[in-house]
Amino acid sequence: MAALIKKREAKENKEKEKPRYKGPAPPCSRVNIWPEHRWDSVDRSIGVEQRRFARIANKKAVQELAYTWSIEDT
DSSP states (O other), X not given: OHHHHHHHHHHHXXXXXXXXXXXXXXXXXXXXXXXXXXXXXXXXXXXXXXXXXXXXXXXXXXHHHHHHHHTOOX
């Protein structure tokens, strides 16, 4: 009986949670915000963020390559 009462109290005290997106993982965004639950998983952007992330990754790769080249023993 005590378990039933605890279960009922927990259900009554539980705040309603907002619905969350349950589809495949969305692409990265600059603000790390997940899409809302009504999103149909179609990326309708013009590609600015994708180019930005590609540029950042390329810059980091070049820096790592330059560093490894500079410390390389001959």
